[in-house]
Amino acid sequence: MKGVRPHSRRLTLSDVAKASGFSSSTVSIVLNEAPLSRYVAAQTKQKIRETAERLDYRPDVFARSLRSRRSHTVGVLVVDLADPFCTLILQGIERKLMQTPYLPIIMDAHNQPNQVERYVKMMLERRVEGLITVANWLLFKMEILEQVSAHSLPNFVVGRGLQSSRIHSVSADNETGGYAAMRHLYELGHRQIAFIRGPRRLADTRFRWKGVRRFAREHHLRLHPKLTQSLPETSDFMSSFECSRRLTIGLLESGECFTALLAFDDISAYGAIRALTEAGRQVPGHCSVIGFDDIPAAALSSPGLTTVRQPMLEMGEYAAEYILRSLEVRSHELRSQGPGSQAKEAFRGQNHLLAAELVIRGSTAPPRQQGQSLSGAL
């Protein structure tokens, strides 16, 4: 038989059964710690576990899934992995799932709506037991996700823009965030504030703006319409850099005076900063800039970007927790043969909000009086 590779056949359950002297059912029951294993003698368990260990037995996931109808996987659909907003959310999800037998199956739609659809289908085919969608920039049709709910799988959306849907979700408290950003600028002494709002259709845009307006109302601050611009309905998160830069140039050329600029998010804040510095205005010397999100770059740049942090790690963890809990509820239902309970509904609200926290860095400062020194600009 020289030349023929032995191709050592994989070790199966019945190998362990033979080696331990018990039947494969007993072995299966013991190794899975199935309910029935309560009735198996401690000695037997011990022996079985030992031999399994000794032989380094690894169950075949496919056979197991085929038979048990469970995949022990959770689908994670990322609309665009390149968006820095996403990665921490993913880490949050993974961190939670790591402690469980569930494995996240991550797919990246590259910001292409048809990929989203394709991947949802693939997820379903791969029999994920739940789906988490990380929607950084929500311009794909939510209806696609209804398929998942139709299969009565736990379905959850984390991140931007979910407004009216029956799908549970978590996002940062945009309104309070917008409010906090405004207050920060106000407390520094700014009264002439320019705004780069997000795309109008985005729910986030509206919520943040609501917070801004609420603060303005409470403090008798007039929001000058000429200082208020909106990003176009772009599909690509990166394009908002360039759009924001253009809008800021327009703001500058309009001749209107402003000492601070509140941007929709960090990317657009950087676009604004680029326009300002190109026009010879220092940040924060001549103009303070504040963003939203706290993407990793915000801590890197000089000056650091003052921003409103979305708790992305926590959002990811929350999403994973939701799925885990739903799965738990479900298996209880099955066990008790009861009809669908509404225990799941108890999960704090349809769209949960996590606090957004102001992170003060170097891009904001008190407005400078005319003629004041240029030094100490940082």
Added chain:
Amino acid sequence: MKGVRPHSRRLTLSDVAKASGFSSSTVSIVLNEAPLSRYVAAQTKQKIRETAERLDYRPDVFARSLRSRRSHTVGVLVVDLADPFCTLILQGIERKLMQTPYLPIIMDAHNQPNQVERYVKMMLERRVEGLITVANWLLFKMEILEQVSAHSLPNFVVGRGLQSSRIHSVSADNETGGYAAMRHLYELGHRQIAFIRGPRRLADTRFRWKGVRRFAREHHLRLHPKLTQSLPETSDFMSSFECSRRLTIGLLESGECFTALLAFDDISAYGAIRALTEAGRQVPGHCSVIGFDDIPAAALSSPGLTTVRQPMLEMGEYAAEYILRSLEVRSHELRSQGPGSQAKEAFRGQNHLLAAELVIRGSTAPPRQQGQSLSGAL
């Protein structure tokens, strides 16, 4: 039967068989376009495809994998997803795999060596047909990956730091990159250049430095040891920001004169910039700074960061291609029953290098004469 959910049983192959009037073997052969399908009448094929389509038949991946011993998945192990260096690589991998029946299974080790080990095992258990490791910051033991090779699966590493291993890999041409960075500074007129080198143990560090030294030698430029600092052996990519900032402060305090600084990577470049601006030095006005990698933030900050771009997308694509090709070779081997051929070895070299390209942005400029104007600093 009221109250009992019908729980509509999944549609199986034999359902399609019955509906189309053929046996399940024929249906299977046709739907898979197996070799044997060449002998199936065109009419039959047509009919079978139609009914499968009509019933919206979806094969069960688990049954299929169990039987065929193939998973059609490729494992992608990311050492740390939060590293901006990784995401584009991932997108490159995915972009390539998208066009094939292979699905990437992405796992993120959160920069924890024991997670790497655990996930490699899980990958193996999930029967991935190949493994791509995205090693942004290589401080875990490569030996873990030997397990994969031991299972005689295609095994590939993309990114930083692979030096001496039998595992194939792709990385940017660090030496040429270092050389290009040097040349750029030199051509701008810089002669007093400070260096923040990477951790000594990292292969990347050595290659980049080699390029730097080669340029210096060729142009009779003396590299002042006092201006040459090394980052410590950190495990976390983000900590290099702070380390670099500290080293730069030291450089500044040493009183040595330098008009440009060449950093190990973009993160450390930003650390240096922070130190410089905090010390009141403008970039590039008083000091030019150049990085390495071209992480997304490099285009966002103002001034934009001049850097040496690692072609991450291409590196990812290359990795996926390697796996795909290996898989192809393998199935040919199986078909021809031959012993392991060395066709695989023909894949351009053990460690393939992709060109690193200089990206000139705003953080580098000609050195300024003493007393020159401050304006136009960008």
Added chain:
DNA sequence: TTGTAAGCGTTATCAT
């Protein structure tokens, strides 16, 4: 307390 046996939905090897 443990063993027997019947599938899960495919694919592959034979026949015909």
Added chain:
DNA sequence: ATGATAACGCTTACAA
């Protein structure tokens, strides 16, 4: 050209 039939490795009634 197409159809039986036997695995693949596991879980789970049910039997003992």
